Amino acid sequence: MMVHDELDQALRRLEATMKAASLWRMERPEPEAFDSQQPFCVDTMALPQWLRFVFIARLDDLVARRAPMPARCEVAPILDTYLAEAGVRASDRLLLRQAVEEIDRLVTEN
Numbered sequence: 001m002m003v004h005d006e007l008d009q010a011l012r013r014l015e016a017t018m019k020a021a022s023l024w025r026m027e028r029p030e031p032e033a034f035d036s037q038q039p040f041c042v043d044t045m046a047l048p049q050w051l052r053f054v055f056i057a058r059l060d061d062l063v064a065r066r067a068p069m070p071a072r073c074e075v076a077p078i079l080d081t082y083l084a085e086a087g088v089r090a091s092d093r094l095l096l097r098q099a100v101e102e103i104d105r106l107v108t109e110n
Contacts, residue, residue, distance in 0.1 A: 003110040008063045010106055011056055014099040021092035023048040040078060047082040051075075051100075059103070073107035076100045 018024040026049055033044035034054070041050045055075065062069070079100050083093040 003069070003106060004063045004066050007059060007069075007103065007106045010099065010102045011059055011063070014051070014096070014103060015056065017092075017095045017099045018048065018051065021088065021096060023088075023092075023096075024052065026052065028053060040075075047079065051079075059107075069107045069110045071108075073104045076104050 015024065026046075029041075029045050029049055033041060033049075036042075036044040038044075040047060041054060045053070061067075076097055080093065080097050083096060088096075
């Protein structure tokens with residue numbers, strides 16, 4: 001299986017996990033929120049918004065175009081911190097972290 005196909009499957013797992021943890025349904029941020037210069041758009045979006053509307057969307061586009069992978073992807077550590085501070089249930093945190101770690105690995109190793 002090609003890395004783009006593996007990444008697509010990992011993105012679908014993340015989406016399903018976010019839905020199961022009730023972190024998927026949210027309003028789309030205002031257009032200017034996407035202009036943030038901060039990592040993870042921390043000044044304009046909550047992390048789940050960034051995951052859904054920036055991270056997953058950009059990687060979906062990369063998969064569709066079969067474009068080269070970025071040099072690095074290190075989202076899992078910030079996700080873990082955010083989820084702990086937000087009081088997300090431990091089992092959901094574990095599943096979300098595993099889903100994002102897989103994406104980090106696929107992108108970074110390829």
